[in-house]
Amino acid sequence: MYRPDLSPVGDSLALSALVGALPLLTLFVLLGGLRLKAHWAGLAALGTSVVVAVWAYDMPVDLALLAGTEGAAFGLFPIMWIVLAALWVHQLTVTSGRFADLRRAFNLVSDDPRIQALIIAFCFGALLEALAGFGAPVAITGVMLLALGFSPVRAAVTVLVANTAPVAFGAIATPIITAGTLTDIDYADIGAYVGRQTPLLALFVPLLLVVLVDGVRGLRQTWPAAVVCGGAFAVAQFVSSNYISVELTDIVASLVALGAVVAFLRVWRPAEGERVREDLRVAAEREHREAGGSGPPPAEAQRAGAAEQAGTAGALSRGRILQAFVPYLVVIAVFSVAKLWDPAEEFLADSDVSVSWPGLDGEVLTATGEQSSTTVYVFPWLSSPGSLLVLCGILVAVVHRVRALDAVREFARTVLTLRWALLTVGSVLALAYVMNLSGQTITIGTWIAGAGAAFAFLSPLLGWLGTAVTGSDTSANALFATLQQTAAGEAGLDPTLLVAANTSGGVVGKMISPQNLTIAATAVGLLGNEAVLFRKTIGWSVLLLLTLCLLVLLQSHVLAWMLP
DSSP states (O other): BBOOOOTTTOOOHHHHHHHHHHHHHHHHHHIIIOOOOOOHHHHHHHHHHHHHHHTTTTOOOOHHHHHHHHHHHHHHIIIIHHHHHHHHHHHHHHHHHHHHHHHHHHHHHOOOOHHHHIIIIIHHHHHHHHHTTTHHHHHHHHHHHHHHTTHHHHHHHHHHHSTTGGGGGGHHHHHHHHHHHHHHHHHHHHHHHTTTHHHHHHHHHHHEEEHHHHHHHHHHHHHHHHHHHHHHHHHHHHHHIIOHHHHHHHHHHHHHHHHHHHHTTTTTOOOHEEEEEEEEHHHHHHHHHHTTTTOOOOHHHHHHHHHHHHHOOSOOOOHHHHHHHHHHHHHHHHHHHHHHHHHHHHHHHHHHHHEOTTTTSSSOTTTTSSSSSSEEEOOOOTTTTHHHHHHHHHHHHHHHTTTHHHHHHHHHHHHHHHHHHHHHHHHHHHHHOOOOOOOOHHHHHHHHHGGGGGGGHHHHHHHHHHHHSSSOHHHHHHHHHHHHHHHHHHHTTOHHHHHHHHHHHHTTTTTHHHHHHHHHHHTTTTTTTTTHHHHHHHHHHHHHHHHHHHHHHHHHHTTGGOOO
């Protein structure tokens, strides 16, 4: 049997950690420095991890390769299966024309751009993050704000900053589920910890959005709505993650926040909405002139616009508004039954198939000499959130009268759209499994744990860095969750707290990730100007990161009473 050696290089833990970190350094340099495409960078880092495992850690070649195949399988199913199904559900709403109705419905709530930023970028963006994640909220809400008169830069920066607090629970809590799978910590416990960290961000992000749209004057005029929005989201996120369902957390929080803002606007309205619209119009014209004219609208906007012209003419009745929200009501209903009704939850859990990975299971020990449980792959063919979302998609297609052939075509188109993302996530998860089973991650974690109690302050930094480089909080957890767990054990800290901190730190790194910047720039017609968006978001990202670092440090000692 193979057992990892914590110090395989010259019996030096520091040198061994440096060698063990070579795959991560390869990923960061290729992706962040040389700007290689994420899937090629991921494959190169995977190859490096196999070489390090075999050369430095004396792991048999066949075991290293098999570890990579199991990680890739987990990356494709259930992780990317969730993303694929979620985006398919969204595309069905676009095809049916109901998504255009949804855009018009939001405009009926308020025509004030500052309020629209709260409703669309924050509330609806959080709902999209809950269902899909992986850049979908930034692309979709960016197009919507652009259509409402926002200048391209302001629209992009607004949606990038808004896409923070919900990220940890995005794609039906995929980042948290991934962390739980890799660390053998119950993901419900991790979610409960995260639910006592990210709500703090939710309190402030709506206030930042108002400042981004209309400066300090806008903050003075619309802070009540921003406080209501952020407060409602924060409370709902805390309650759902701790007492209802980790998977449903962002769905519940986004809808509660949306309902709170709509209700609040019945008794309160901000001033100078017309002035803000005019300011945005002038800014949009100025950006257009400076850019020398814009190119054609992004494909998503074209398709949404075509659907609006084809099927949504006429008055927007209550019935049509209800139809626009049907997909999200269906998702809530299906997941509520699956996750909150015990007989259904037990039935789905019993359908999971455990597969002892051929040639790997029983051949790998942990650093402590125990049998590794990571070599058993669980195939949740029915209980996976992705499978539940496919059921939701079928129901949505029936309700919206989408022809079966059109629904199948949309599914195939979604697979084609995600082809490189599938390769990226598969390679990153394969990398994580090779590093974890060979001992590279444990070596790095043991060395970092030398920082002692101070590591609690640095913990969110790893999640921030991982998400900033890979564009995914899920990938950041795949890379660093086990490392955080190991470092916590060595430093005498709560492992669940640091794994949660990795997740929470990742949410504020997403706004500066090259992947997300490119998605935002493409959505609003600024492709090639990602550096502009980076300069306008990096300050906010660092500020929110420092806030989280301080919070986690305090939670590890002074504020331990905040934790479950």
